[in-house]
Amino acid sequence: MPLAAIVKASGAAVAGSDRSLDAGRTPAKFDHLTAQGVRLFPQDGSGVTSPDMVLVASAAIEDSVPDVAAARQLGCRRISRAGLLAELFNAASARVAVGGTSGKSTVTGMIGWILHATGRHPTIMNGAVMTNFASADAPFASALVGPPGGPFVSEVDESDGSIALYEPTVAVLNNISLDHKPMDELHHLFAQFVGRAAVAVINLDDAEAAIVAREAAHHRLIGFGIEQEGAAIVGHDLIETPAGVRFAVTDRTTGETCPVALQLIGRHNASNALAAIAAARGLGIALSEAADALGGFTGLKRRLEVVGTAGGVTVMDDFGHNPDKVAATLSALHAFPGRLLLFFQPHGYGPLKQMGRELAASFASAMGRDDRLLVSDPAYFGGTTDRSVGSDDLVARISAEGGSAEHIAERDACARRLVELAAPGDRIVVMGARDDSLSTFAAELVDMLSRVKPVPEGL
16 A cells, blocks of 8 residues: 555556455445545456556465456566565665564554654655554555655565665664564575665664674664664663653764654663664764754554553554554553553464464563453455464464463454453453554454443543
């Protein structure tokens, strides 16, 4: 969707199809695309009609999809989603690419906001809706289109190896952990990624990213970290509050120190902010400008987003789906009192097979004694993926490590169980990725709570 918006703004005619459209999921998104002049077709090949068309499809789209077959028959040029994004990105004058296993979207949004707030008119390609740019006319603002020749900020993906296509001015490496690929392959991909950039911004708090920093011997490395001895951009005097996290940032190359007051909670967001500040410094933006701008950053949809409160129970929507993201989310929430009722929908059968053991360990170690976890069946939208490892395997591993977890296959049944368990003061956290309907599910939980849970006295 954000890539379609950027291409449409350049003057190209854009059309498309989507399994979710055919299934009737998230209709508001498709209505918005239609309103922007993007033509939508069923995913049956009917939208591919001319050899002059270019077919853009993600790496996950199989050759058996009718649109792909129609494009092949007509002789259309085919390019991956990442390939088209890389073409647009590499043509910009100043290019910031944000990589890493976790935090990419937040860091991308923060850097984009710094550039926007300081009058540098960026194009931003993000994997999540940036609330600073969302409005009634642009409810799905996962992209911002700046003027030709301006800076381009984008998150880049390592899962399909397409990170190798980007030629960044500034490469940001936030962290490295098990997600889609084995660790040795991830090290290699990220080392090449930062090696191509004029400036490498690397999180020295992350042990695996720090290895890349040491081995890269980059001619212009900007390391960042919280109270990290070797960092050029260092955060210190961190204070977590329910309203956000505050800290000081020092640029050790100049000795300058500035306060930062984020509207986001959690130590991980302080780290994300340091990444954004370091990237801004790599572009020549003053430390004070970057730090001041971040105070106005309001975050992203589905990143510890409060959906609503009913019956004294707060419902939150979060993108947590891999071990690092789960740990960061639960750590941020456990900085304040209250039981957590967690709902987790794995983002696919493949990821469960790849990192189920690490995911189970993350949940079991980060959950509080009274927390409860409900796991539904994984997100699945068709295709030939191996479904031999499922949510029951994950729950068994979590339970074996001491966590309180239940496998309830259907989401509707999970909702009823969550509402049954909920008591005043609890927080229900909806977690998962790749499925936009999770936000609808979170909103439905608020509605269910309002109907079945009486409002406690004094609230």
